[in-house]
Amino acid sequence: MSVATEAAQIRDLFDRIEEIEEVASSLAEGDERRHKLHGVVTKTLRKAPPVRPVVAGELLDLTEKTVKAWAREGVLAIHSREPRMLLDAERLHEVLHVVADLRRAGRSRALLDEVHRRLSDSALLERGDLADSLAQMHRGEGRVVR
Numbered sequence: 361m362s363v364a365t366e367a368a369q370i371r372d373l374f375d376r377i378e379e380i381e382e383v384a385s386s387l388a389e390g391d392e393r394r395h396k397l398h399g400v401v402t403k404t405l406r407k408a409p410p411v412r413p414v415v416a417g418e419l420l421d422l423t424e425k426t427v428k429a430w431a432r433e434g435v436l437a438i439h440s441r442e443p444r445m446l447l448d449a450e451r452l453h454e455v456l457h458v459v460a461d462l463r464r465a466g467r468s469r470a471l472l473d474e475v476h477r478r479l480s481d482s483a484l485l486e487r488g489d490l491a492d493s494l495a496q497m498h499r500g501e502g503r504v505v506r
Contacts, residue, residue: 410446
């Protein structure tokens, strides 16, 4: 399959996922339907086929060499290395969001470091213990340690 065809298929899948995410974000935070739609997105991405680096480069508007470097650095998740490197579609979708946000903000240089930082921050914010600690802090519980 050609790079253009494969990129078009993945782009179409991601566009459909974006539509579901848009509907989910329009629902209230505690709405069960919102949670259900996010589950559909997660399941769909997990079943998506792995992506060749050249196709990921097409989607991210980066060179294949840069995509492979990002994979080696852990920004893009490697699905398999042999017989050729293939990337995880779920992580690619997440990185696409971050890169698009950075580019909208006018950032085009040192993207690797900024994407890595944002993904790390996002992973921290998803931790339950950190969420509990932040909630306690906002309620004024605890003590100040200097």
